[in-house]
Amino acid sequence: MAKCSPSLIPALPKLIGFITLTLAVCIFTTSGCSNNNDAYPDDVVYPFRADLIVDEVPKLTHDRLPGPGQLDKAIGQIKELGGKTFSPKDLPENLRIELDTELQLTFGSPYKPSVGISTHTETIALAKSLKLDDETLAAGSKLYRRNCLHCHGLAGDGRGPTGPWVNPHPRDFRQGKFKFISSNPGGNKIKPRREDILRSLKAGVEGTSMPAFGLLGEQALEQLTSYVLHLSLRGEVEFETTRTLLKKKNSVTELFELLPDEEPAKETVQEFVKLYLKDLLKAYQKADAKGIEPAAYPNFSDAEMLESVKRGYHLFSSSASDAFGCVSCHQDFGRQPLYQYDDWGTLVRPSNLTLSIYRGGRRPVDLYWRIKRGIPPSKMPAVTVPANEESQKIWDLVNFIEALPFPGLLPDDVRSKVYGQATRGVAVLPESTK
Numbered sequence: 375m376a377k378c379s380p381s382l383i384p385a386l387p388k389l390i391g392f393i394t395l396t397l398a399v400c401i402f403t404t405s406g407c408s409n410n411n412d413a414y415p416d417d418v419v420y421p422f423r424a425d426l427i428v429d430e431v432p433k434l435t436h437d438r439l440p441g442p443g444q445l446d447k448a449i450g451q452i453k454e455l456g457g458k459t460f461s462p463k464d465l466p467e468n469l470r471i472e473l474d475t476e477l478q479l480t481f482g483s484p485y486k487p488s489v490g491i492s493t494h495t496e497t498i499a500l501a502k503s504l505k506l507d508d509e510t511l512a513a514g515s516k517l518y519r520r521n522c523l524h525c526h527g528l529a530g531d532g533r534g535p536t537g538p539w540v541n542p543h544p545r546d547f548r549q550g551k552f553k554f555i556s557s558n559p560g561g562n563k564i565k566p567r568r569e570d571i572l573r574s575l576k577a578g579v580e581g582t583s584m585p586a587f588g589l590l591g592e593q594a595l596e597q598l599t600s601y602v603l604h605l606s607l608r609g610e611v612e613f614e615t616t617r618t619l620l621k622k623k624n625s626v627t628e629l630f631e632l633l634p635d636e637e638p639a640k641e642t643v644q645e646f647v648k649l650y651l652k653d654l655l656k657a658y659q660k661a662d663a664k665g666i667e668p669a670a671y672p673n674f675s676d677a678e679m680l681e682s683v684k685r686g687y688h689l690f691s692s693s694a695s696d697a698f699g700c701v702s703c704h705q706d707f708g709r710q711p712l713y714q715y716d717d718w719g720t721l722v723r724p725s726n727l728t729l730s731i732y733r734g735g736r737r738p739v740d741l742y743w744r745i746k747r748g749i750p751p752s753k754m755p756a757v758t759v760p761a762n763e764e765s766q767k768i769w770d771l772v773n774f775i776e777a778l779p780f781p782g783l784l785p786d787d788v789r790s791k792v793y794g795q796a797t798r799g800v801a802v803l804p805e806s807t808k
């Protein structure tokens with residue numbers, strides 16, 4: 375049997391003392407005592423976009439998702455499948471440097487984020503009205519690094535270390551697109567309200583890996599929301615400039631076609647970034663001004679509720695001119711659909727509405743917003759309905775959707791159409807789905 379060397383024994387207490395001291399120093403300097411460690415080092419910059427820009431997605435459907443970790447590989451295949459992609463690496467060196475320099479001047483760095491250049495007074499005023507001042511952004515950036523970066527990535531590209539491994543993938547903020555919005559339609563850009571982002575942070579996105587951050591408290595959530603907007607603005611300016619240049623044979627003049635109402639002082643990338651950012655900020659301001667406010671939820675008696683659910687069923691499943699035919703996408707009430715492409719070039723499936731899982735929130739008003747506004751980047755259309763019929767029709771749909779997962783809540787004839795011969799409260803799949 376091996377014996378402990380006697381010469382080591384007297385040294386042991388010293389060794390233990392040393393290890394304890396080292397540990398104590400490490401814990402002291404890396405934990406709550408000093409908040410400086412939450413900040414990014416001041417030499418970290420947002421990387422210039424290198425991954426493919428998805429311009430058009432294939433019309434195909436798929437019956438399965440790509441395997442875990444295949445995010446960029448799957449996007450790389452979009453071209454072969456009939457879509458259109460561009461590589462930012464194909465941008466000529468001079469344009470690339472010009473754009474990168476302007477992005478750095480306008481949006482700062484993760485350590486010192488900003489929106490706008492101090493001499494552009496109109497942009498700075500707009501940014502301030504949207505709570506995008508330097509102080510709020512710096513606080514948001516710290517919180518983002520700790521809570522969000524591992525999924526959403528340094529530049530908000532949805533490609534943090536965890537990103538490719540979860541599905542749906544964390545939101546890539548760089549197209550300035552959001553799914554769960556309650557802003558009124560209008561203008562040439564679809565933007566969320568600040569409250570929409572706050573709500574996703576507070577409640578998380580049910581049924582996905584996006585956690586609920588309600589416990590961080592109101593102030594932190596406000597700061598994070600500002601920082602998400604900052605990343606989206608930076609990303610969208612980069613995305614749109616790069617995409618348009620690559621599409622239009624690097625013609626800087628063509629960039630200004632995106633801004634028909636502006637009169638540029640000169641036709642440079644620099645000027646475009648300035649004007650495009652101003653345009654985006656105005657779109658966010660407009661979205662924020664007034665959200666969709668549905669007429670009050672009617673007070674249904676039990677019998678009225680069954681009638682409403684029945685009407686909702688008709689609106690959902692019929693293709694008649696007075697209905698919406700939602701079932702054309704949500705086939706078999708969402709139990710059968712195939713995956714289709716969303717605006718990011720990733721796959722999404724019309725939801726299975728028999729499961730009672732709602733990504734954008736489960737309150738009746740959340741579902742009202744989803745139906746009235748659609749889920750634009752996932753290509754779920756907004757309903758078109760005459761104003762005088764809007765609230766009744768949408769509340770009927772909401773009542774149907776909320777009852778759908780629970781056979782016992784459906785009128786008998788609707789229940790047998792959805793669940794076949796199910797007994798009350800027990801879901802048995804109809805013959806066609808077995």
Ligand code: HEC
Nearest residue numbers: 521522525542543544545552553554574579582583584598
């Ligand atoms: C474990 C991974 C993960 C973490 C951590 C995470 N998210 Fe997400 N996030 C997601 C996923 C996944 C989605 C996309 C859900 C979808 O597409 O339906 C998402 C979506 C979002 C959205 C978009 C909502 C919309 O309307 O489109 C926002 C905003 C967001 N996250 C912000 C944050 C912020 C801020 C943090 C940190 C406080 C954070 N997320 C942390 C995974 C994560």
Ligand code: HEC
Nearest residue numbers: 698700703722723724725732733734735744749752753754
């Ligand atoms: C063109 C296809 C399409 C049509 C038509 C369509 N949807 Fe959807 N729907 C989708 C997709 C795709 C999703 C999943 C979006 C996501 O999670 O990104 C979805 C999701 C939903 C959700 C889940 C929202 C959440 O918070 O998770 C509801 C509810 C819904 N649809 C209701 C309807 C209703 C009601 C109609 C008819 C008025 C309808 N859909 C028509 C494609 C469609």
